[in-house]
Amino acid sequence: MSVEMRNRHEALGLSREDVLAMYRLMLLARRADERMWVLNRAGKIPFVISCQGHEGAQVGAAYALDRSKDYVLPYYRDTAVALAFGQTVRDLLLAAFAKAEDPNSGGRQMPNHFGSRRHRIVSGSSPVSTQIPHAVGIALAARMRGDDVVAYVSFGEGSSNQGDFHEGLNFAGVHRLPVVFFCQNNGYAISVPAGKQLAAARVADRASGYGMPGIAVDGGDVLEVYRAMKAATDRARRGEGPTLVEARTVRLTPHSSDDDDRAYRSREEMEEARKNDPILRFGQYLTETGVAGEAELRAIDHEVQMEVDEATAYAERAKGPDPDELLRYVYREG
Amino acid sequence: MSVEMRNRHEALGLSREDVLAMYRLMLLARRADERMWVLNRAGKIPFVISCQGHEGAQVGAAYALDRSKDYVLPYYRDTAVALAFGQTVRDLLLAAFAKAEDPNSGGRQMPNHFGSRRHRIVSGSSPVSTQIPHAVGIALAARMRGDDVVAYVSFGEGSSNQGDFHEGLNFAGVHRLPVVFFCQNNGYAISVPAGKQLAAARVADRASGYGMPGIAVDGGDVLEVYRAMKAATDRARRGEGPTLVEARTVRLTPHSSDDDDRAYRSREEMEEARKNDPILRFGQYLTETGVAGEAELRAIDHEVQMEVDEATAYAERAKGPDPDELLRYVYREG
Amino acid sequence: MALKTYIEAVRDALREEMARDSSVFVLGEDVGVRGGVFRATLGLLEEFGAERVLDAPLAESAIVGVAIGASLYGMRPVAEIQFADFILPAVNQIISEAAKMRYRSNNDWYCPLVIRAPYGGGVHGGLYHSQSVEALFYHIPGLKVVAPATPYDVKGLLKAAIRDDDPVLFFEHKKCYRSIRGEVPEADYTVPIGTARVAREGTDITVISYGMTLHTVLEAANVVQGEGISAHVLDLRSLRPLDESAILEAAEKTGKVMIVHEDNKVGGVGAEVAALIAEKALFSLDAPVMRLAGPEVPAMPFNPDLEKEYVLTVPRMARAMRELARF
Amino acid sequence: MALKTYIEAVRDALREEMARDSSVFVLGEDVGVRGGVFRATLGLLEEFGAERVLDAPLAESAIVGVAIGASLYGMRPVAEIQFADFILPAVNQIISEAAKMRYRSNNDWYCPLVIRAPYGGGVHGGLYHSQSVEALFYHIPGLKVVAPATPYDVKGLLKAAIRDDDPVLFFEHKKCYRSIRGEVPEADYTVPIGTARVAREGTDITVISYGMTLHTVLEAANVVQGEGISAHVLDLRSLRPLDESAILEAAEKTGKVMIVHEDNKVGGVGAEVAALIAEKALFSLDAPVMRLAGPEVPAMPFNPDLEKEYVLTVPRMARAMRELARF
Numbered sequence A, B: 001m002s003v004e005m006r007n008r009h010e011a012l013g014l015s016r017e018d019v020l021a022m023y024r025l026m027l028l029a030r031r032a033d034e035r036m037w038v039l040n041r042a043g044k045i046p047f048v049i050s051c052q053g054h055e056g057a058q059v060g061a062a063y064a065l066d067r068s069k070d071y072v073l074p075y076y077r078d079t080a081v082a083l084a085f086g087q088t089v090r091d092l093l094l095a096a097f098a099k100a101e102d103p104n105s106g107g108r109q110m111p112n113h114f115g116s117r118r119h120r121i122v123s124g125s126s127p128v129s130t131q132i133p134h135a136v137g138i139a140l141a142a143r144m145r146g147d148d149v150v151a152y153v154s155f156g157e158g159s160s161n162q163g164d165f166h167e168g169l170n171f172a173g174v175h176r177l178p179v180v181f182f183c184q185n186n187g188y189a190i191s192v193p194a195g196k197q198l199a200a201a202r203v204a205d206r207a208s209g210y211g212m213p214g215i216a217v218d219g220g221d222v223l224e225v226y227r228a229m230k231a232a233t234d235r236a237r238r239g240e241g242p243t244l245v246e247a248r249t250v251r252l253t254p255h256s257s258d259d260d261d262r263a264y265r266s267r268e269e270m271e272e273a274r275k276n277d278p279i280l281r282f283g284q285y286l287t288e289t290g291v292a293g294e295a296e297l298r299a300i301d302h303e304v305q306m307e308v309d310e311a312t313a314y315a316e317r318a319k320g321p322d323p324d325e326l327l328r329y330v331y332r333e334g
Numbered sequence C, D: 001m002a003l004k005t006y007i008e009a010v011r012d013a014l015r016e017e018m019a020r021d022s023s024v025f026v027l028g029e030d031v032g033v034r035g036g037v038f039r040a041t042l043g044l045l046e047e048f049g050a051e052r053v054l055d056a057p058l059a060e061s062a063i064v065g066v067a068i069g070a071s072l073y074g075m076r077p078v079a080e081i082q083f084a085d086f087i088l089p090a091v092n093q094i095i096s097e098a099a100k101m102r103y104r105s106n107n108d109w110y111c112p113l114v115i116r117a118p119y120g121g122g123v124h125g126g127l128y129h130s131q132s133v134e135a136l137f138y139h140i141p142g143l144k145v146v147a148p149a150t151p152y153d154v155k156g157l158l159k160a161a162i163r164d165d166d167p168v169l170f171f172e173h174k175k176c177y178r179s180i181r182g183e184v185p186e187a188d189y190t191v192p193i194g195t196a197r198v199a200r201e202g203t204d205i206t207v208i209s210y211g212m213t214l215h216t217v218l219e220a221a222n223v224v225q226g227e228g229i230s231a232h233v234l235d236l237r238s239l240r241p242l243d244e245s246a247i248l249e250a251a252e253k254t255g256k257v258m259i260v261h262e263d264n265k266v267g268g269v270g271a272e273v274a275a276l277i278a279e280k281a282l283f284s285l286d287a288p289v290m291r292l293a294g295p296e297v298p299a300m301p302f303n304p305d306l307e308k309e310y311v312l313t314v315p316r317m318a319r320a321m322r323e324l325a326r327f
């Protein structure tokens, strides 16, 4: 193994603790996600939508942000970003069970519709791409206030075809705002392959139409994503404006628990995709570079599983919202 | 003068008759437009929106289409395109006076909201950019039917920031449809300069985001526009898909008769713009290349002025719609 | 006659119309190989090919805008909006363009276009997969809006919508899809847009509804029947145009009217129905015109208890019916 | 007190609020150097600088979406939509996002946001510069909708809207801009959103309206006064929430109610007002609830004769008032 390979994370300024924490976070998101499928198949929760295959992209992105002050506007696959910004596995499960303590919505929204003010995670909805102009507005407001804030907003490649993508990026480009637009391109919008979604070779090619750089990276490689995103957030922080970053990922599950992907994805294709599992790849990197041994990684996994077990037990027992809550918070109260 | 210069139109396959007809068309649009301002200032018509400065781009574009079968979805400045596709100066004035015979709308819409089925000019509205997906749908339908049809759709550079621009071009790119997207970039959206509308150097730069070629041309040079548009329509007709063509033009008037541009455009800038008057430039080309003498051009102008006079007189006298018409044609009748 | 589910009726209507008329085609998100997320277009790709069963990019304004363009050329597109909640990005195309095309061109251009959208809640869809959006459109001249409750009406109205020369919004209640079955004739038929239907004859109170709540109303009517209250039930079926004479006739029949819908009350379809009655049948009334509707909250929550609290149940309806009958 | 035009009241409210609170800023098309196409933001650029008076790209969904984002950060954006007709591309941002933000986040996030839009016709604006769009929004929980008729209310309501912690749609009737003048206090004041106002005391008939038609109603009331008919006139001012008690009180006062608006009738604001009365004041009524509204056509045509035919004139209103009084 070459020295460059060994030192990839160090060259990026990431310590051993950093990369182990990143690995743990990816695994935490994965195990929580897997748990939700089990709960769904057992009839305990009505809906799951997954991060599986995207964890590398998400953790690489989140680590490039300043988690103490930046704002994130994640989309429904961004489980690892929500965790990186302070939500817990308990929070995820509370949302999955739609309990009163769900920090996103008190059980009002579907799972993975993240939002908690104290973590600077802006509330998201289901209609895709609406969050893109919101991120631009956050960046605009932060600049008006003189705050050193970068706004992160994510979405799929299918969603990059919505008008709000275009209008949002254009606005940010004109006003050179500190936003990073992060496209997680997993090659599908539900059943429709990217080639039927857009004719451009890469979503990143759209950036030039907004006067900003467009970078495409291998989203299965958490360190490559970190590198590209760090350049983008640095640029934003220096006042040089927005960047569009596209991370190529794999979707290791059907679109959601309501989907059956056998009609439109061959099993061979799925096998190929699994080889690009970012957790597998990062685990290999860590062992091959000697950052951690197999046993150490297994220990992390064990710890993570315990955390998911505890969270599941807690969330399952937690109280649901009082039915009277239905009528609350349409407008400001008091 | 070099031979290339002399032969520019011939090299493009345009005859002496063609270029004289093109010049006449540009002038016809100009004189009709000027007349409307006079009528507006005299209090006879409530509203004018102009083609002045765009005639070269428009005539270059229209001549690159097959005026016997292609479909056009013009925007409100496209007076010369409407004329090229068969509307008459009478029609323009009937619309300006909002008379019953207005072919676009029977007096229901503002002037320059073109539309007449028999000319394959698709009815347009005021909200900008909505016509872009319509053109894509026309092209899709024509291809389904096996018809050899190219759809032309135009819009300003400001309007290229609407979501419908993005969604329309993307759809056409994915399905490789025979559409030519024609942006008339006059540097302003009402008072807002292009630099505040978009950060891209050129609107044409957006094409790569849709997997199609993007061409920017000098819209003050009718022959250059013709060249670029001919390549685009040929490409479309060969089944190779859409093209985005951007023509840089000048807006020689305020945005509309309701606007006063002195607040946002210097008189020096206007002087500069007038040097780029496409009619002036084409007239010079015609005389310098010996296609026509000054006298001949004056004769054309005279003839055109007569046509505008006749049309004005006709339209002013024409009947207005019967008030009962208000309630008609909300749905199919009978 | 065959017993069909609501969604089978959608599918049958689409298939038969596509077979009958080559200008009919469908487009939308996941309508092709996936057959639609609700499976409304299942099998169409195989039968009619990818040109007539078009998986569109994820962009509703383009789906509607492109469909408008195709309709102007003489095709009869049927656009699917995956969930009615996601029709909102297309509102400009629907209201500024489709609805005004014929009027603005003085009858020169028009849009024979259908937009299908599954709406309504009670299926754990949360805030954004449960909404009723019909009130945004039934106000708009130039549009037609239908919301059938039975498989028979689904098929007949969808065929009528596809053959109509004006834009029709076709709202399918997603809770009906698999839970509602009914007799559907084998032979070709249409149900005229703009006609309501007496769903139950009765003499004491009149209940007017449409979509999923129509079924709950009928259940509740059976409950109160046992207590000696006879409910006359009108199924609106079309929301624009409303069947004015059927509404007035039903109101006059009992003099006690209740309008029921899942959508929230203020400005909902029930407002117009009540206003119509207050305007044209006032002196037939023996009781205030009652409206039973969704609460004034943005949408139906995901949590099952909150969702249940939102939904109009049989007991709530029966209670309201008793109240009205006693008046 | 100073005599001000309707649009001066808009401008004064904006200027005073921007001076009072540095988190208030305006954005929209041509609001900067041009001062807005109607000149509502004239002088603001000079006074507050380009950062707080932002010429936005021509993209309404972004104007509203960016404003939502800024409001989430704690700013108080006032977005201008150049003509209400062009609010339609932003409907998704308004209804899916602004209206639902507080509810969906269980009170964690909210949007202190104002969207101003000039609406209405009678100014030769043709189909797309004359529309009334309030009916698309007054139905939506989570939104507030106001439509003032007088300079006093414009200023007081706009200030209240800017200080409100929820999204407010502020509809300014463009025909009022320069034709309506009124007294406006120098001192700071607000008019509470959700309160109607008795614009004229009367005893024979009750007329309920808002916006430009309120003024025509008042003129017509003067006409019929001469014939011995005393009209009580209520100015709604707020369309969501409606001032229910003021409406019922006004209805009960005379027992004969007419609702007037420029927007077309079916599903317009008048539908809800009539339904409310039919529900809660039925037995005070001596006559059917009358609605006088725009015709069921897509919009107001450009041709002046057609436009005149559309508009509710004083004679038409006076005729309707006589009819109602005679009932």
Ligand SMILES: Cc1ncc(C[n+]2csc(CCOP(=O)(O)OP(=O)(O)O)c2C)c(N)n1
Pocket (backbone or CB within 6 Å): A077, A126, A127, A128, A155, A156, A157, A158, A159, A160, A184, A186, A188, A189, A190, A251, A255, C029, C058, C060, C082, C086, C089
């Ligand atoms: C406006 C809108 N239209 C349709 C949907 C339904 N929908 C949910 S996710 C999805 C596909 C999104 O694909 P992509 O953007 O590639 O993200 P991915 O799920 O692949 O990560 C669709 C069509 C929606 N949520 N919003």
Ligand SMILES: Cc1ncc(C[n+]2csc(CCOP(=O)(O)OP(=O)(O)O)c2C)c(N)n1
Pocket (backbone or CB within 6 Å): B077, B126, B127, B128, B155, B156, B157, B158, B159, B160, B184, B186, B187, B188, B189, B190, B251, B255, D029, D058, D060, D082, D086, D089
């Ligand atoms: C959706 C929409 N928003 C706003 C307007 C008002 N408006 C009319 S033309 C115009 C500027 C258009 O600029 P551009 O696209 O550059 O075309 P140009 O007039 O310069 O040729 C604006 C803002 C509109 N017609 N439609």
Ligand SMILES: [Mg+2]
Pocket (backbone or CB within 6 Å): A156, A157, A158, A184, A185, A186, A187, A188, A189, A190
């Ligand atoms: Mg995807």
Ligand SMILES: [Mg+2]
Pocket (backbone or CB within 6 Å): B156, B157, B158, B184, B185, B186, B187, B188, B189, B190
């Ligand atoms: Mg321009």
